[in-house]
Amino acid sequence: MASAPDFSLSCPIPIQNYPQVLLAHGGGGKLMHQLIEQMFLPVFGRPDVSHDASVFAVKGDRLAFTTDSYVVNPLIFPGGDIGSMAVYGTVNDLAMAGARPLYLSAGFILEEGLSMETLWQVVRSMQAAAQQAEVEIITGDTKVVDRGKGDGMFINTSGIGVIESKSEISPHQVRSGDAILINGDLGRHGIAIMAVREGLDFETTIESDSAPVAAPVLRLLEAGVNIHCLRDLTRGGLASTLNEIALSSGLNLHIDESLIPVREDVRGACEILGFDPLYVANEGRFVAFIPQSDVALALSVLRETSEADIGASVIGQVGKQATSEFSGQVSLTSQIGASRILDWLSGEQLPRIC
């Protein structure tokens, strides 16, 4: 049906600046934030996204629903592969909503010519990961695209979880004075992948520490820790996540670089590769905002739950309401005591890391 052009239907992303999709539109930084805020949310109509999973109720049960596509390159890397990531990543998005993960879907987009053995290895890895994370993969789909129109394999997993806790976990619950915790050291996952991709050989191989975190989160809730906000540190790393929360909450956040655990080998690899570990993607690391009174309990719970969580640390605290001039900024006190603004990732630091 021919109809007059409707101005309200014009593309909300300025076409003169961005006529085409850039890698950075998927990178977890400013451009991706803009695409989601300006194009997807107004159209799909749930403007209040407090975490990656969306919460809905069916006859009184609160359920969480989330989706993620995995396009990591290479498909198999030290410490993991696209299959285990596809399970952990979606499980972790559910956990960040305080949900107990129950069911996953698995949608495969295979490129013609993919080795059948590779597919089998990835499928087995998904099975093992699902067992570890205590979820069932209950529905699936397989598409094959012509050679040269894909990249081996992409996997989408969507997940459903049930929210048993009464806590409201959201950036809007963050309060001035809250402690900012992370559950372990940063950067191993992203650097493990980048090292393979760049063909770098370190003295010892840095392995991805990607892992499911539903169990520690549920244990924090069961122990009575009053979690105000949770977010996993994937694309864009700690820096981007904190900026998102500062923006949503309208509060300034302060962190202290000397309190942030980064392994020496990861720090060294970051220097060689030219990355800042605060922007490197993780899978299995999260930031939690909790009242100071619950810090000791939270740390003891986290340090009990898994080897990876031994590095659980308080890295800073929530400051005052942002002034009208700046809406929620993140400031960092560096190792040498200087203070600076920790900005959004601009551009694409690490493409196809998840």
Place this chain on the structure above:
Amino acid sequence: MASAPDFSLSCPIPIQNYPQVLLAHGGGGKLMHQLIEQMFLPVFGRPDVSHDASVFAVKGDRLAFTTDSYVVNPLIFPGGDIGSMAVYGTVNDLAMAGARPLYLSAGFILEEGLSMETLWQVVRSMQAAAQQAEVEIITGDTKVVDRGKGDGMFINTSGIGVIESKSEISPHQVRSGDAILINGDLGRHGIAIMAVREGLDFETTIESDSAPVAAPVLRLLEAGVNIHCLRDLTRGGLASTLNEIALSSGLNLHIDESLIPVREDVRGACEILGFDPLYVANEGRFVAFIPQSDVALALSVLRETSEADIGASVIGQVGKQATSEFSGQVSLTSQIGASRILDWLSGEQLPRIC
């Protein structure tokens, strides 16, 4: 951890025959069936898949969960686009389980360089399709892959629906003597896409009739039609779907070619393109197995619900239990009265049609 090779872990697809993934592994025919049956189901462990959606219960509510990735080429075609398909296809998989579709996720895999205007057009189309199908898109994800590693855009949608009816809809419910109905004419969707792809110009453009079918299915259930089995006629078309049901139910099926509605222009295009309309993919067409006593009611309900459903027709009936020699076959009486076996699609007839 190094461990001895475990024979039980070897790839269940014979590597000597299929060392690599072929287009046909995603085509809806024999090879895809084999991949799903031999690799995915044993590993992911829900061997009894009676439809594309999986059913689970949360505190007594029966919910359906499904996923599909859409890789249709071209992205925009007469009568539809990848966005509307991604909504209708997943809504329809929920409907085939007898579920009322409630919520969808949307996972985008964009290729660097995709036109921002095209993305916007597809997103708007998803919005309109979701409104039409009465579902909400409540969670999403965006990934961008490097130029040459994708094909413009792939979309995964996963869906959640609630099953309000007490009916058990499954191939195991199919009974000898059941009528086999379809809800309209076949082939328009697949041919619309193939015509564009092959650069064919017909006198009048054949448009895709892709549409959501949750409303007519729910109305059949509300009217008290005792639906034994439902399946939508997507990849592999009517022929593949009937073969799957014959296999699962162990019953022979008989259909009559002269009763199957195919528009003249579609039949003509099929001849030019060398396709059999019984194998062409549809989106918005389903087959229903119901007792003969409910046929008049079902047809009147379907013919009331939508213009597309005017062509709702009985096309055959369920025969006897298959003998041990042949497990559930589909036979077709042709226009000229000859009878033949209607086999599975072997190889890839129509790649990337959904």
